[in-house]
Amino acid sequence: MSVSCSGIGVSNGIAIGEAHLLQRGRPDIVPRFIETDQISDEVDRFRQAVAGARRQLKAIRDKIAQNTRSDIVAFIDTHLLMLTDEALVEAPISTIREKQYAAEWALQVQRDALVRVFDEMEDDYLRTRKDDVEHVVDQIQKNLTLVDEDDLHHLEGKIIVAQDLTPADTILMRHQGVAAFVTEYGGPMSHTAILARSLGIPAVVGVHEATHNIQDTENLIVDGHQGIVIINAEDATLSQYLEKKDADLQHAESLRRLIDQPAQTIDGHTVQLLANIELPEDIETTPNLKANGVGLYRTEFLYMNRNDVPNEEEHFRAYRQVVNGLGGIPVTIRTLDLGADKQIDGCNDSDTPVCNPALGLRAIRLCLKEPQLFLPQLRAILRASAYGPIRIMIPMLSTLHEVKELRQMVEDVMYSLKRDGIAFDADIPIGGMIEIPAAALAAESFARELDFLSIGTNDLIQYTLAIDRVDDEVNYLFDPLHPSVLRLIQMVIDAGRNNNIPVSMCGEMAGDPRYIPLLLGMGLQEFSMQPGALLEAKHIFRNINAGELAERVTPLMQQLDTPETAEKLLQISALTS
Template sequence: MASFTLHGIPVSRGISIGRAHLLTPAALDVKHYLVPEEQVEAEVKRLQDAIAEVHRGLQALWTELPKDAPTELGAFIDVHALILSDPMISEAPLDIIRTRHYNAEWALVTQIDELSAQFDEIEDEYLRERKHDIQQVAERVLKVLMGTALNVPPVYSGEDQVAPQMIVVAHDISPADMLAFRDRDGGPQSFIGFVTDVGGQNSHTAIVARSLDIPAVVGMSQASRLVEQDDWVIIDGDAGVVICNPSQQVLEQYRARQAALVKARKRLLKLKKTPAVTKDGTPITLLANIELPDDCPAALEAGANGVGLFRSEFLFMGRSASGLGNALRVPGEDEQFEQYRKAVVAMKGRPVTIRTLDVGADKPLDPTEHTALNPALGLRAIRYCLAEPQLFLTQLRAILRASAFGKVRILIPMLAHAFEIDQTLSMIEQAKLQLREEGIKYDPGVEVGAMIEIPAAALALPMFVKRMHFLSIGTNDLIQYTLAIDRVDYEVAHLYNPLHPAVLGLIASTIATGQKAGLDVAVCGEMAGDTKLTRLLLGMGLREFSMHPAQLLSVKQEILNSDLATITSRTRRILRSIEPNEIATAVEQLQSL
């Protein structure tokens, strides 16, 4: 069999070598036919029964979650259960059966296609990925209707396999199905990686892959059509490459790399309790980015000094009031407070930085609402919160109440104007006043910080320094806005470059200005967790890194091996350069110092 290579989006690092197991989407086999009038209600009941069975299956998965299962899996099962209960899934297809006389499978696929088209119009990467959750739920219902269960293969008995070393290749795969593969007699090694045609950095597939620490590549487009059952497959999760039917020489090369990675990871584990200090004795603060309170144990396990970014919008996701196309059922103050308090208590006295709601035109709470012409520049983040003062005030009260249980900091996204800062601070004071009048405890000394993710903010830092207690650089958006590049648009994504001299200049000046004013400055974007850029950021003067917990020990290792005096002088030369090739070469050379 001929060898070939596919390229996709790397979402979970590492190397896996195994046999391909293909999952065929049930939707591809759906039959389309019209149901006679007298059989319509029977067809309606068939779909209702299938939905009920999937509900029972999800409940069983939840109750039988293994103790070592990542907390994300339980949360995603909950999301799928909520989607399944939504009238847009549980009722709208029934109406299609009754009005158009479609068979149950056809009716469900018709409704899902319509919903998917709505989500395709959403420009925000995270929310657009939620389309796949809806499709995954529908897939489970279709499998029940068609009498096909998840095809988990028996242990491979080929002469070159002693234990099941399976790489799942699919158009898409749900977290619940991932658990079905993992929770077998073969244990966690039942599957060792997966490849999907769709998905992105923020898809649930990607999030669970990182939490399981299993190599994965998504967004490969044609993988499920080109790879055949039982093909030998290599996943290079660092490069986003999948090699099918590799030659013996390539196979041996990757096995050697894989063995080296295993040894390196074992060495990293010994660093958990080692303080993050450079060779010359400079302490560095390593913080964790989290989405939910249940992520806190992983942050502590990795040795995080605290939470540098709690993305509070995850508490608002998947909560429509009466349909996926209707307004969001916003969590109330008590519900938000309980989640924030849970995270604060879990971190055992370490600081928890909670970013206020980062939604808006690019993350519409109602997917059917009119999308702004250029949503990345529209009513989003703090602009949205100030336009919805009651929603904002409710969140601020909940965060302040949680501050009574440990150190909490409030982080405001997408600030660009002095009046936005002043209005935000005024809202915080209003929330404090209300709590005082009601006799509710909070920490009056809660610090408030600004996300620096708009070039205008980076270029006008004095007005931030004057008003805020700390700064956090959101490199993902800062790069996007500086270069006018939509990083999720495949036609221009190759132009998204964190080493562009303009980007480096903005980051370096923000760090320098903030620190000169005595403010803590952190980087909480993807650059913070990229070990190839750790020394560059250290050379710029960065002393706080916030990243996914899985990246923390690798970054710590880079810090322990870094000599600040040498790195700083080299970094100054890099910042004076304007030639991309020179910058890239110099940054690479930093790694060998």
């Protein structure tokens, strides 16, 4: 029977394929038999995984022992005891020996048996303690599957269905040829949605109960335009979607023909098209698409999936690879922007829980407070600047004082590089991201102190409208056309023009076809977006008239708060849909 579920389409396109259910934080266990001559190796592998889990737990306990509440330590001790328990350790080994199950499966079978006993317990509290079993089993499973790269290969062409994906999950999957993402949580501005768009694959988020309603290997159609997931579609629906998919492909083909064409409007006005990139690997696509540069290189990924912080050499190697790969087009490196929805793995040993991370110690605030975290990055950026054009971009500026402190640090690093005889670009442009309303309101003063400005609309909108962009209960309020948001954006564009410095926009809004004509009309000259959106944007620019749009938009900006203006803004949005 065909079932249709709806969510929020956050990345366009249509995918047709098999579902692959991903248990969050839990590797997928597939029943698998082993050969007779593999039994002793398999038992060994299992024992290693258990020993590994024990080591990891001990390491955690050693780290937290001093000032942690004793019941937390007791929890870990309990789990350690379970890792030596026959029921968990010996039973799977017997299963491996007697039934020739692979270790993961043998463990899973035992886990299911134990969990079933818990589920039958009458006492509410005792019943929930199956969490302990699951936690310990997860720890072993992680060790078992850690190096099994074959597991990732079978994701090709699959539609990943999960409660939620972490940025780390999506990174691991990005080169596996996944066809689409379907998740229960998340909104259009969640980090996962942004990543799906950068992968150029369809994604529908906010599909409630997706992991319950969709079975593994079921056939799915994911419609990223409409935000619809169809389970076991009937033939008529399927052929309809195959046609749509075909049309999409043809459109993509026609866009490819634009690669060598200039990003020029009908009336001959040229704009700068820049790419937002995440990983050094992204640099392959950017020059191929003939972008004018990289408007945002996110460096956080250097910090993820690890327990320590990267050193100067690691930073340097990544940046040099980017600069070399881009073949002379400038790259804007955003300095460390951790916090909020991007947590750093290597420095989360703080005891104080942060209630409001989006407003907390993150980005430039963290960098200025923890120079030992920041200086290696700064030094590496400057070293890499000897290899090609680099711009430094500071995220989350709120006061001019931060610019002054940052400039002082850059000077100090330059001085020490000079002393060490290391080359760098002494005129490296330093710019700031304008993403806090206070900074937008003070854009004139920032424009006087910086070499360029870049508008980060994702955070600017979140902060201006006071809505958490990853909270799907409130993200219906996320409105780039809100008069206050537009007013702030206009202030930044004007400040750049008045002070003769470039202004770009690197938020999602810049690559969204609905807003491109409006932004052009507002005077924006540089648009930075995920590489997958570049050609569509170019297609739009080549079909609109900059002069006409400016004439239409300028008067609207003077009277933003009227319903007539709202109507006219929507008409401009509709130009491209």
